[in-house]
Amino acid sequence: MKSQVRCSVNGAACSFEVPPMARLLDVLREEANLTGTKEGCGEGECGACTVIMDGRIVNSCLVPALQADGSTITTIEGIAKGNVLHAVQAAFISHGGAQCGMCTPGMVIAAVDLLTRVVNPDENQIREGLAGNICRCTGYTKIFDAVREAARLLASTP
């Protein structure tokens, strides 16, 4: 049995025929072909599958597709505006925030979400804001640097 799920993904109206308990992660990766969203653990611990759903970050591996019906979703593919990188993405490159890149999509989304909520986060707010996303490469230091830099970039652009 399949159900229809209609949602907006990165600004485009989408419709998927999927089993009702299919994971949003699989729908995005396999139906929408948006493979930037990664699976790291499949149990909501690592945050590699983080996407923005109706303005809040979620672990897409824990969201049943049906729950996404009628929602607005932004994945990593929707963070840059065309060829112009988001300040968080640019700062991740310049400050070494991405190493193997597997946690990066989720980490970038979590950082974008944090900077949407907190304009100029202090160290603890950055740490807390990224606590749901595990990185095994960087020791987080360069990611903190990147988020601080992104906050500066965002503050200096009108």
Add this chain to the structure above:
Amino acid sequence: MPDALVGKSVPRKEGPDKVTGRARYIDDMRMPDALYGVTVRSPVARGRLRGVSFADGVPWNEIIVVSAADIPAERNHVALLTNDQPFLAATELRHAEEPVLLLAHADRHLLERARNAVRFDIEKLPALFDIDKSLAKDPVIWGEDNIFKEYNLTKGDVDAVFARADIIVVEGEYSTGAQEQLYIENNGVIAVADENSVTVWGSLQCPYYVHKALLGLFGLPADKIRVVQTETGGGFGGKEEYPSLIAGHAALLARKAGKPVKMIYDRAEDMVATTKRHPSRTKHRTAVTKDGTIVAMDIDFVIDGGAYNTLSPVVLSRGTIHAAGPYSIDNVRIRARAVATSHPPHGAFRGFGAPQSIFGLERHMNKVARAVGLTPEALRLKNFIKQGDTTATHQLIKEPVDMPSILRRALAEADYDAKRERFARENPGRSVKRGIGFASFMHGSGFTGSGEKYLASVVGATGTAEGKVRVLAASTEIGQGTNTIFTQIAAQALGLDWDDVEVAQPDTSVVPNSGPTVASRTTMVVGKLVEQAALGIKQILVQAGLLSEPYTPQQFRAAVKKYIATVGSLRSMAQYSPPDGIAWDDQSYRGDAYGTYAWAVYVATVALDTVTYEARVEDFVALQEVGRVIHPVLAAGQIEGGVAQGIGFALYENVVWREGRMANGQFTNYIVPTSVDVPAIRVFFDEVPYPHGPSGAKGIGELPMDGPAPAIVNAIEEALGAPHPALHHVPLMPEQLMDAVDDLLSARRKSA
């Protein structure tokens, strides 16, 4: 002439793809008609397989099934150091989760049902999970004595020193647990295979290891086997040897199915079935004079290799050579053994045996200091190795090394003296007690002993139609920055811009064998070959009369294009040959164990809550001499990441074994440091260019794994103000800290 690229933090090559989600990892690749593949594994740690049956309710006629019977017996082994590990177990089951059957089908969900419907009839046999039982041959499970490998390294006359009357003898025993690499991308491959050829794409560190294993499995000509590394989401050693097994599995299924097979492990399977860091035990017996001069070290180092030999002998070797540390000791004896157990084979993990033996040594050094009434730093200063001294393997240190200055600077950066004094004053009245501790250590760059000579790595460079230079190497980008470093080295050598150089995707049908991406060798050893191959391109252009120095990047590009248009393919190759004066004897285990070493002192400040028994690293200083730093941001990123893994090794990452199987194979209950757990990690470099490295660089990747665990536990000992047996093991979990805290506090209450 463009600005020098070496020493500059240029943007990483694949950075934009990684931050936008465009980077394609193995699970992001799709192939029409592909099947999924899964592995059915042994439920027992040791046994004899008597039969297999397939339960009803699954359309078995639709499912491709591969067993050991599908592989000629003489080919059913993963080619590595010895050929003891089968691709699929036939009758002897030697560890839990050992692969027995492979299944493939287009429907993943059906496949999962099928996996659960396979029934094994097994006669259970006594299993072995303990180093001491393995040494006691209780029972014998491998060879005649359970010993995969033994090294006996001697320098001077240890027994004569211990017979002296004027020495103090300090003994200690230390151990380390297994550790999971926990790269965020699980293992995975896609295979296409028929009777004549095999192609595998995958997440892996060493394309030519996989190539060799497939060669052994299928017996095809070398050019009929192709291995391509896709973007790889972390390795840390965990994708050094294990991908050979998965590649073989997927290829076996693909060949039988006549369709591509995609085999991607989920997290639980990756954690319970694939390799981990070798658990270890080190016994130290040290002879020291009253003034703190260490005159003899007698070390017994044992690692748990698991059920098959795999890479244990070389892990043991690195652990052995690092066991006596950066000290000049006249009399050293190291007995080192890798033993068999019924655990899944332990394997490569950043540091490769060295973090294990260095934990023992650097904990023991503090015990020795205490025994002679010196501070930990005073003892080290008395015994550090220097230029002109010899290591435990009789290696003469030819390059300048200044451990005293590294130590002093690291301690100063950490505010060591002031903190030590302050913590001693403040701790007695507080429930949160603080301590500061450090470890001094070194890490050899590149393969051990004659390894690089035997490898004889090759790197190529070609000119492209666009006038660029393309680096051809099998060395993989796994997050550490290979693409970027190779670009910097080649562009710097040729005086080109950063975007004039490309790095080819590692594909055995395109790139030569530059050796595995392991052993802190990629920048130093392979990077030097990249430099030579790049210079070869220039030489060809100059000899052809198309280029003369000085030239601009535009002139170089024009010359490349013209050469290709008029002469044809432009290609230069470079092969490794050892620098002069490097000698190693495998028989006596003596000589130049490594071309060079990176040297370091790491300092940890730890807060220990004596109510909750939590230990928290509050500050971390990592100071190292790694030759010339090619890319400051990438280099610091390597150190910070390694330190975080080292903090996990010390305090969080506890593999819980139940009947030889990892019982906590989930992110939920195997805990790695998160963004709120890591301290400020402050990284400092001393730069002493190494003459044989590209632009003076040495290896760096593994070094940061060595120091954190002993530094942190030394700090905890300082916080507690006294030694305790619980502090001789990592991971040091709250349960063990509770023992230490309660014992020491109640002892103090009694004495008060």
